[in-house]
Amino acid sequence: MPFQDMLNDRVRVMRSSGEEHTDIPASVQKNKIFIQQSDILIEAGDFVERKMSNGGIELYEVIDPGFHEGLGSIPAGYQMVVKKSDGKKEPQLVTSQNGNNPKIFIVHGHDDLAKLTLARFIEQIGLNPIILHEQASSSKTIIEKIESYGDVGYAIVLYTPCDVGSKTGEENKPRARQNVVFEHGYFIGRLGRSKVTALVKGGVETPNDISGVVYIDLDDRGAWKMDIAKELQHAGYTVDLSRAL
Structure with missing residues (x-):
């Protein structure tokens, strides 16, 4: 039986x-919950609610999200270690950070692993990642959602090779999605260049007509984490560099 056919429960994930x-x-399954999706972010301290067939509700706190990238026919997802909650503890939202807005907007394309890795890191250092598709639409258009949820203190833009393109007559090169370039410019205008950083994966083309913009290599070794932490510090955030390693 395919593993997906064993996912017979329906749950609600409540993020911090x-x-x-x-x-x-x-x-x-007792102290474990399996979710085979990679398009949502789940972290330690989040809560999972299961509605029982008898109408009751079970609430679990996530101890270890256990994210895996997938193997063979098993898609990427979570094998979480959880514990039952008495319902008294609720996810706590970080509301301030030395006077700075703790919400960090993540601009992304189709690279879910890069998006989730960045979001986990942002939570790891005590800030709140905002991923647009995770927010309620409320009948808003995309640009209206960006305007509505763009009340953030900082933005990090992921330039990942999701498209290809070139000048007429030249060889195609890897490019980020068009929405990424648009939202990058939008947040520079909204927040100022000092509060926007771009992470660039591989040889992805970046806009060449914007000077003074910070681009950081999204390297496999994870050195980008320290670079992001330093940029956040420069913008006025207090970041424990030991948590960035």
């Missing part, structure tokens, strides 16, 4: 950032 994901297929 205040975001929620509902009706997610899962398998709840």
Whole structure:
């Protein structure tokens, strides 16, 4: 039987950032919960709620999200270690950071692993990642959602090779999605260049007509984490560099 067919439970994930994901297929097994999705972020301290067949509700706190990248026919997802909660503890949203807005907007393309890795790091250093598709639409258009959820203190832009393109007559090269370039410019205008950083994966083309913009190599060794932490410090955030390693 395919593993996906064993996901007979339906759960609601309640994130410490205040975001929620509902009706997610899962398998709840004592102190473990399996969710085979990579398009949502789940961290230690988040909560998972399962509605029972008798109408009751079980609430679990995530101890270890256990994210895996997938193997063979098994897609990427979570094998979480959890513990039952008495319902008294609720996810806590970070509301301030030395007077700075703790919400960090993540601009991304189709590279889910890069997006989730960055979001985990942002939470690891005590800030709140904002991923647009995780926010409620409320009948808003995309640009209206960006305007609505763009009330953040900082933005990090992921330039990942999701598209290809070139000048007429030249060889195609890897490019970021068009929305990434657009949102990069939007947040520079909204927040100022000092509060926007771009992470660039591989040889992805970047805009050549914007001077003074910070680009950081999204390297496999993870050195980018220290670079991001330093940029956040420069912008006025207090970041424990030991947590950035």
